[in-house]
Structures are given as C-alpha cells and as structure tokens.
Amino acid sequence: MTLEEAKQHLVQAWGTLGSSWGVSRTMAQVHALLLVSPEPMSTEEIMEALQISRGNVNMNVRDLMDWGIVRKILKTGERKEYFEAEKDIWKVAMQVAKERKKRELEPILRVLEEISTIEADITDPKVKQFAETVDNLKKFAGNADQSLNAIIKAEESWFWGGFLKMFK
Amino acid sequence: MTLEEAKQHLVQAWGTLGSSWGVSRTMAQVHALLLVSPEPMSTEEIMEALQISRGNVNMNVRDLMDWGIVRKILKTGERKEYFEAEKDIWKVAMQVAKERKKRELEPILRVLEEISTIEADITDPKVKQFAETVDNLKKFAGNADQSLNAIIKAEESWFWGGFLKMFK
C-alpha cells in the first residue's frame, strides 16, 4: 500500500465513522485529511483532494474551527489561508467531549429539570412511574456530566493530568 | 405541566438528542415513548402516539430490538405484539456502548491496522508523520476499546460491578 492509498483509506473510513456519530461525512473527511497532512492545507488543496466545492470546504472548515479542532494558519506575505488540525488525538477527543457536553448534555439536563416540575397526583401509579424514569434519566445524565467535568478538569491541571497519562 | 405534556416534551427532546448522535429522530422518539410508558405498547398505539405509519413503527421497533434495548412482549390469548423498553438506563447505556463498540470502534481499528502495513521509506518525513498519526489513532482507539471492555466486564461481574454503583 502506498502512502497516498493509505491516506485515502483513512479519510474514507473517518468519513464513514463520522456519519455514524452525527457528523457529516464531508466534515469528517476534511478533518481526517488535515489530520494526516504534514503541512497546513489551503482551501484549494482541500477542494482538489476531496473533489468538493469551495463553499463546501469553507463551511466545513469553519465548523471544524467552531469545534476547536482545526486552526487557521496565516503565512506571512501570503493572502491565502491555510488550515491545520490538532494532531494530539487526546486533545481532539477532549475538545469534542467538551463541546458535545455543552451542546447536547446540558440542554437535555435542562429539559429533564423542567419536566420534573410536573404537577400531578404522585399517588397515581402512572405519574409515579413516569417521575421515576425521569429521575433515573436525571441521575444518569447528571453523573455523566460530573464525570466529564472531572476528566476535563483533570486534563487542565498539571497535577491530576498525570493520572490520565495511562490512558493517553 | 400535565403528565401528557411532560411525556411529549421528553419524547421530543429525546428525538432531537438522537439525531445529534446518528440515530434517526423517529427511532429515538419510539424509544422515549416506550421508556415512559408504564405498559408495553402495541404497534397501533405507537402509530397513534407519534402519528407515523405502520411500516415506520415496524422498522424502528425492529432496529431498537437489534440494539437490545426494546423487547417484544406477547400477551397470552392475543395475536397482537406489544413492545417495552429496558427501563434501567444504565443497562441501556451499556448495551448501546457494547453495540457501538462492535459496529464502529472495531471496524475502524481494523482499518487502522491495515493501514499500518504501508510499505514505504520510513526516513521520508512525510511517511514518518503519517505513520505517527496512525499510530496515535491506534493507541487511542485501542485504549478506548480496552476501557469499554473493562466496564462491560465489570458490569457483568457481581464483584467488580460493585464499583460501578457509585456511578449508577
């Protein structure tokens, strides 16, 4: 297998994986492409490599920057913008976890909280069972939230960070 | 908020959450509906509750059964099939983790392994950087795999299972 073939396989596989996780195939592919590129790439290079339009590259690259896993690189004396991906996979995972927590976990926690304010006869078994399920969901989501906070905090602290070395 | 309103909010929110995670909105809604239903529901009841077609209910319920988080219930002396969701959220999460590991993590690990067989001059810096990135991905995915295995095993063992109580 040549270098180029290997890269293409990875870009392809990453795209497939992405779509199983609610990330558009193209966005995941752009990410993979930048991940395996030794140099930052320009919009035109990405267009060429993935055979997609300028607008598409622009949108996806911007989204990846919003996720905090791709940065814009400016070369002095050049108008063109280049992009590079965060190469430390642990940092990527951490960043994605942080964002998803904010974008998805916290909103659902808010909904669960709101739903708990249901005013109804707690002696009605139907209400009771519902309240229980919601409570369990809250407990679970709350634990997930706390655990993520702990990992993120550990990550950011040089001291506790040491403990994660075994995973990294 | 009445019981019915609260249920609808939850079904709605669960559907939204699902689509952020690569699960079709309807499938997530069917799951939520069964989660908060005190009784197993028939196809017709689900159709009615979510205003979707018979075929749609059938497909989604089948998929949920494939994930192992919904079961078919047969009432004696009735032709109709009823469905109920696993109510223990921890079990649901564990089951989903198990399946996703099998369906997504393991395949990408295989791709990474295959890609490592690249035959190329390791002194070429471009090849070296690529090999490094792939190695890091492998290390990361491998760790994730092992960690999941550990949790799943702990879950299945009464002894180690105790340690997870603090999370559950």
Added chain:
DNA sequence: GTGAATTTTCAGTAATTTTTGAAAATTCAA
C-alpha cells in the same frame, strides 16, 4: 484609495435518508 486576490454567503439544486402505504407474507384460532 484601488483593485486583484481571497473568503463568505446563500438561493437553488442535488443527494441522501426517512417515511408511507399497500401488497405480500405469516400466523394462528377455529
């Protein structure tokens, strides 16, 4: 400041995914 290079936007189009609904298959009580 000017204007060429470059990025961004977005309406329209294309591709993909999901849903429908009716026909076919299956199941089982009688």
Added chain:
DNA sequence: TTGAATTTTCAAAAATTACTGAAAATTCAC
C-alpha cells in the same frame, strides 16, 4: 385447511440534509 388478524417488505414519495457555484463582501499589497 381456511381466512381473518397481524406483521413484514419494499418501491415510490416526501422530507431532510448537504453541496454547488456564482455573486457579494472582505482583505490587503501596491
């Protein structure tokens, strides 16, 4: 067996999501 009840399938339609391409906006070297 038969046939009514029920489930399953799947081609076509609808809905959603992603992409294009060209025009508008922006940026910066001169």
